[in-house]
Amino acid sequence: MAGTNPKTRLQGRLDDDEARRIGAVVVNEGRATAVLDVAGMAEAERSGFEERVRSALLAEDDIADVRIASTAQRTARTIIAIGSGKGGVGKSTLTANLAVALARQGVKIGLVDADIYGPSQPVIFGVQGTKPTTRDEKLVPVETPFGVPLLSMGQLVAPGKALAWRGPMAGGALTQLMDAAWGETEVLLVDLPPGTGDVQLTMLQKFKPAGAVLVSTPQDLALIDAARAGQLFDAGGVPVIGLVENMAGYACPHCGEVSDPFGAGGVEAAAERLELPFLGRIPLDLAIRQGSDGGKPPAAGDDAVAAPFADIAKTLREWLSARR
Numbered sequence: 275m276a277g278t279n280p281k282t283r284l285q286g287r288l289d290d291d292e293a294r295r296i297g298a299v300v301v302n303e304g305r306a307t308a309v310l311d312v313a314g315m316a317e318a319e320r321s322g323f324e325e326r327v328r329s330a331l332l333a334e335d336d337i338a339d340v341r342i343a344s345t346a347q348r349t350a351r352t353i354i355a356i357g358s359g360k361g362g363v364g365k366s367t368l369t370a371n372l373a374v375a376l377a378r379q380g381v382k383i384g385l386v387d388a389d390i391y392g393p394s395q396p397v398i399f400g401v402q403g404t405k406p407t408t409r410d411e412k413l414v415p416v417e418t419p420f421g422v423p424l425l426s427m428g429q430l431v432a433p434g435k436a437l438a439w440r441g442p443m444a445g446g447a448l449t450q451l452m453d454a455a456w457g458e459t460e461v462l463l464v465d466l467p468p469g470t471g472d473v474q475l476t477m478l479q480k481f482k483p484a485g486a487v488l489v490s491t492p493q494d495l496a497l498i499d500a501a502r503a504g505q506l507f508d509a510g511g512v513p514v515i516g517l518v519e520n521m522a523g524y525a526c527p528h529c530g531e532v533s534d535p536f537g538a539g540g541v542e543a544a545a546e547r548l549e550l551p552f553l554g555r556i557p558l559d560l561a562i563r564q565g566s567d568g569g570k571p572p573a574a575g576d577d578a579v580a581a582p583f584a585d586i587a588k589t590l591r592e593w594l595s596a597r598r
């Protein structure tokens with residue numbers, strides 16, 4: 275394998291999915307050692323894969339012997355939950371636009387819409403009609419036009435059908451979405467249902483997030499609820515990354531006058547009281563609702579409405595790299 279890097283050469287002889295599973299290839303005095311990630315592969319598939327790697331390596335002039343180390347360890351994926359105590363404060367809007375902004379900033383992002391009772395991500399991303407396929411009994415996330423692969427309960431069951439689900443059913447549904455074929459995804463954002471129910475508990479017990487972002491409007495009641503949701507994460511050992519204020523200050527599209535239907539600055543003050551970082555403020559803007567309803571997350575554009583999402587994404591990246 276003179277010339278190019280042995281890993282690149284080997285990857286060139288495999289299909290994309292298998293190429294992604296090559297961790298490292300080291301060649302030393304005619305002996306190649308290949309480290310493969312076989313997470314989620316069935317036994318037959320795994321031995322076929324190992325055989326293809328072996329013969330591809332042996333086809334190289336300078337390799338006489340091949341050792342294979344297969345690890346079923348998953349790629350370390352960071353799960354970040356977006357929560358709120360109260361419904362309707364903008365969790366789904368924030369999750370979608372944060373995911374789009376992170377993708378634009380080069381993060382390999384994925385999105386799980388864990389709001390099994392009222393999924394909204396397929397509409398926000400304009401992929402309502404698309405059903406995920408399965409591979410090796412795992413769901414394959416649906417690609418969206420914004421670089422954010424997505425899985426949502428809304429893609430699996432008829433609207434309203436999950437409403438009566440409790441405990442094991444809800445937990446099982448979440449498991450299917452989380453344990454999907456997420457491939458190279460580095461960061462998985464999870465849009466939680468409001469409150470502190472079964473999905474949140476399964477999330478904490480089975481797929482403990484690295485951190486949680488809490489959303490609130492400036493209203494006092496929403497703030498108290500956000501604090502309560504924060505306590506659940508705290509109790510489960512999940513650090514709260516910070517608070518986001520949504521629907522702060524309304525710019526009238528006709529006269530430009532800014533008014534504060536829900537007050538403003540309340541979330542920042544609350545973050546200070548709770549000794550939590552304040553991550554940013556998103557204004558109440560008609561373009562945000564229209565974009566969300568029309569399958570075009572505003573963070574994908576270049577006008578002013580995209581800016582606060584890009585800023586919060588940047589802060590989140592700083593949090594992620596400080597953590598590593």
Ligand SMILES: Nc1ncnc2c1ncn2[C@@H]1O[C@H](COP(=O)(O)OP(=O)(O)OP(=O)(O)O)[C@@H](O)[C@H]1O
Nearest residue numbers: 361362363364365366367468557558559562563566
């Ligand atoms: N900053 C904003 N400006 C204008 N409209 C917004 C803004 N944030 C959210 N909305 C709109 O408010 C509604 C509720 O937002 P969203 O669905 O994101 O909230 P949620 O917390 O996920 O709600 P639920 O608890 O029902 O899941 C949506 O119609 C959304 O488009």
Ligand SMILES: [Mg+2]
Nearest residue numbers: 365366389394
């Ligand atoms: Mg929602």
